[in-house]
Amino acid sequence: MSSSSLFRYFIPSHALIFSFLTLISGPIFSFSFPALQNNPNFDSNIALFGDAEIVDGGSSVKLTRPLASSFGLVTYNKPFKFLEPQTTSPTSFSTDFTFSISPENGDGLSLIVYPTHSASKFSGKTSFGLSQEIRFLGIEFDTSMDAAVGDENSNHVGVDVCSLVSARISNVSSVNLVLNSGVKLRSWIDYDASSKRLEVRLSELGGVRPYKPLLTYPIDLSEMWKGEEVFVGISSSSGNSSQTSSVYSWKFRVRNVQSWMHSQPVDPRGYSKPGSEQKTAHKKSFCPLGILPGLLFVIGCGALVAFSVMFLWTVSVRKYTMIPTSHSACPVNFRYEKINVVVEDSSEDVKN
Template sequence: MATFPISRYSLSIAFLVFSFVTQAASLELSFSLKRFDKHQNLDSDIALFGDAQIVDGDSSVKITRPSVTSAGRLIYKKRISFIGGDGRKPMSFSTHFSFSISRENGDGLAFVILPTSFPTDLFDGSSFGLTPGLEKRGTRFLAIEFDTSMDTKLGDPNGNHIGVDVGSLVSAKVKNVSSVNLVLNSGKKLYSWIDYDAKIKKLEVRLSDSGDVRPSVPLLSYGIDLSEMWKEEDVFVGISSSSGNSSQTASVYSWSFSLRSIPSWLHSQPVDPRVYANPSKLPVVHKRSTCFLRILAGLIFGTCCGALAAFIAMFVWTIYANRRRPSVVPVEFPVHPVEFAYEKIKVAVVKPTKDGSNN
């Protein structure tokens, strides 16, 4: 029976399965700003408001200056919507940025999602550069605050916490950053991952002092439906900060963002679309998350099924091809002459007589 390279077909099937899964997640928008430099053409991507400015020395954006009531904002210029795609499905997003906050007890900074009607150039020098009266004006906004001050009026538990602000500067949910042995205003570079899963309507926030390790366990989780919050209204994403009544400064060193539509069958936990936006450099995960394990298990299962199907198809094809081949005549061995020796044998027959004697 003829043999065929199973490994080659298995790899082909695996590639097709991976391509199918990758393409099933439709990427709507993605950007990655690994550094900020005045010589780069960033005007088409970002806008700086207030005191925010690019600092060439450390390739960063310093959002606030070392002065009282300083405020600034970094905004990505392109509008996004949390309902998109051909089927007008709710959209998921992931963002990752590195930042540092000086040791003074200012307001800190916040990742913000603002409606396009929001006055991006309006500041009052407090509350992350967001006007305290926003909720009174009915402005729908979302802010993930990295707060370094304790304001009892806003329900802050301490001066080292993160919180989710939904249409109000009073956080809907907070988490003490000291629980993971980190200090927001230590002056050191910190890294944050914020993921929103439109399928299960959950927002997760991760924080680390190492950019190479994405924590498997979120520091804060919060249930929210962004598609209901803004419907099909366009919004802006950005990072905003204010120094409060201090000389605190806040800087951003890198920032990436991905918005995509994820099929419901692909995952049931928040995902990281940066994997698809930059497949050549996958993010390093300290512990395999449940989502990653499920995707990996799906890929392995699909690959095995594909390989098995390919094996069966090739096996049946091989049998069928062998049946159609003409019969093979067996090889005949040459016949050599063989000599046989023989001798004449005389046989004597004795006939009996009538008296019983033999002649």
């Protein structure tokens, strides 16, 4: 970790806060500058800590140097809250970034969320610069074999909650990837506040976003930090190796979810404007095509009833036939009746 506390660059806004923390704490903070602000692959408001530096003409951020105990951090330089006191609306976030890790056996890298007042407590002597004084959430892409922090293998993604011992891990080998292969990888990390669910996806750069998450974890971040302001960053440390980690793109987005809404899909590729769902539902209720199936059903039932009535009427009157008479133009009923014929025996009259 660098020991100098001089500024490399100056920018307004939250950089002043970082400047003050630098003077009283010691770790080096290097701030965003036009090379990254003009890069569409990065958000404009970012700050660099420790050994992190811009390389390749501003196309990427190199977090660690090829030296033992190297530490670097890139932070989204805009604090946010997981629970807004005024609206009681919990905050969700979505982020995706591309990175690579060299083949050495270092600590890898981690996406971390931490309180703003903890910015001065990072140290390069521990994994990802984190200390026990920092109340943090970490999603680590771990390449170490350190039994002291509970690592079972050197190729896994883990969720760390205020501890470097992962609360849950998933082996990256299950998706045929190796974290420290030097290959560029892309990760999507989403937190949905309404379902209190964290999801992590991973693929090789150029691959599609996986439908099934590599790792899921239930957690309520609004309860963890309540209305406290937090930062989000990507941290890396080389451990006792010369491992280097680089970040080639990073986008981070937050959104508020109303408490009465059901769980929303966690997808960073698009979000609707507030109230758009209600407008859509209102328009659909007045759509003329919506009543067409019901109208056709009523017409069909009416036709069926009319046909049935005509059929029954025809059957009931078939036994009657109407014929006209010569004396009247009015029809009369004609029907067959049984006639009894009596024949008298006249044989006695003949004899007489």
